[in-house]
Amino acid sequence: MFLLTLFFEYQGHGVDLGSLLGAHYFGTPLFQPYQLVTHFFMHGGFLHIFMNMYILVMFGSFLERLWGAKRYFILYVAAALGSVLLYNFVGYIQILEYKNIIGSNEIMAGVNGLIRERSYSLETINEIRQYVFEHGATSMNQLDAITEYTIKSYTPMVGASGAIFGLLAAFAILFPNTELMLIFPPIPLKAKWLIGGYFLLEVYSSFQNNVGDNVAHLAHVGGAIVGAIMVLIWRKKGKNFY
Secondary structure (H helix, E strand, C coil), X not given: CHHHHHHHHHHCCCCXXXXXXXXXXXXXXXXXXXXXXXXXXXXXXXXXXXXXXXXXXXXXXXXXXXXXXXXXXXXXXHHHHHHHXXXXXXXXXXXXXXXXXXXXXXXXXXXXXXXXXXXXXXXXHHHHHXXXXXXXXXXXXXXXXXXXXXXXXXXXECCCHXXXXXXXXXXXXXXXXXXEECCCCCCEEEHHHHHHHHHHHHHHHHCCCCCCCCCCHHHHHHHHHHHHHHHHHHHHHCCCCC
């Protein structure tokens, strides 16, 4: 899927697989139910897919041998779905706030039509702002709300990071004292400290609005929570489960 995305992008076929198959927010015109599954087959750049697949090989292959293919598949997919649901639920609340600020179903219907018809660009944002201005939404608060709504509508979540965090959380719970090596700097840390610290960092980052940060931190948090819950349930039910 990553190679197909590059192919369509650089060959100029006019097909944006990242937007088509990435997970858009609930309540926006580009959202489709199938995106809940297709989003974790998509990635936004070589470094993104490399890091996810590198961690997948390191931890996923070990857990698959430990659990078997069926249980491994269930946790992987469940963590991916948990990540997108948490990310989308919080985003959906923001989407509702923007719609309430606009306060007109007629204006929102026109905006949604423009989003479906136009590709994302600064010109599109300005065109939509002009549209809502001409149809009665004239306050700066309303114009800013429609700008944020437009940007969020066009921005999909892509990547398997949520599923990867589910695997990391599972590994940290099952083997908390296993030493893992940081790369930069090369410091050995137990899994419970390294992965636990990484999780807390993602929780903290979820509440920051850093300019230029395009990482879906909430998706990581959601995937880790689902992975942890499933492993704890399995371990409680199975006497021989690690």
